[in-house]
Amino acid sequence: MKKVLIPVFSLAICLTVIGRWTSGFSAFTIFSYTLREAGQLPRPFPDLAMIDQEGTVFHLKEKQKYVLVNFVYLNCPYVCHKVNNQIEQVYHLFDQSIVPSKLEFVTISFDLGNDDVEKIKRYRAYFGADISGWSFALPYQSRQEEFDQFLRRVGIWKYAVPATGIINHSIYLLLISPDNRMVKIFDPARDNNHTIVEQITACLKEEAI
């Protein structure tokens, strides 16, 4: 009987280590791990001053409506544009009675070194003139460390590959409620547009009740 305990004990230790490392076998990538470590939903969305494409400084908590937030950088070779194309489709699935009065979209750039207000304004123009309620923004007067800390608290991972300068990052879409809490997280790689719209609509209806 004692002999059985040795491999069982070894297995238990190994499973414990791997289990803790993957947040209970639920987060196998650094993206999902960072999100898990930031805390369970719903949780408060950390505050940070931002500046939009028109040069207006704002805080997300001041909007007091649902906001769908995503993070990009303009020099991204592929994924960010693909995600923004998906957001554009989601945006157009909502009618004007919802956007912008009850729901807004905010795309935040985290490339503090390269992106500026002029660039995000130009970039926004690619998605058409008629996208009121979809702002592009940058952190306002924020140091890199401060912004990195903000991203960690939100649950967004970013890493600039030294050899290429490419910033690999989480592509989650975060739904912030009017009382400034993160209530839903969507993964554009897995969730289709209709699922995203359905879930946002359900939140809006809940709020109305």
Add this chain to the structure above:
Amino acid sequence: MVSFLFNEWLSETMPRHQLLQLPALFVLGIILGSRFSKDKVIDLSWSIAIFIFIMSSFVFWMLPHSIDVAAINAWFNRVMHINMLVAGFLLVPALRHALFEIKIIFLGMWAAMITAAGIALRVFDILLCSAFTIEQQKETGLWLIIIGTGLYAFTLFVFFSGLSRK
């Protein structure tokens, strides 16, 4: 040590990190183990415990989360080196006295694990490791499938040659 000298180069791309660095350290451990370790793990339960440790070590260092942290964090990278060296070092005494059936199960599970990891890296169209590119991820996946299949063929060879000896 070889890996420490070329660490930066080995950690630069995912195929180098997963297909050269990890196995090289493990093989280095096996070489050290076969040269310096004269001990036999007589007890079957200790052999199985060591096999579990080796398998778990490989599972751990093949997780995208671990790959990322090992590529980004030098300290964590050192832990990987030591873990792989120890795993290789322990394999030799564990194998010397393990039952034939245990060896086959170990090899078969190892082959299946490597192939499964390869398929996952190959099939996913999303970036799993932030330190590398999706092209490198797919290339690593392909090679892991090839290595896993080769290891599976080797397992069958060991199995049938062992049976014919019996």
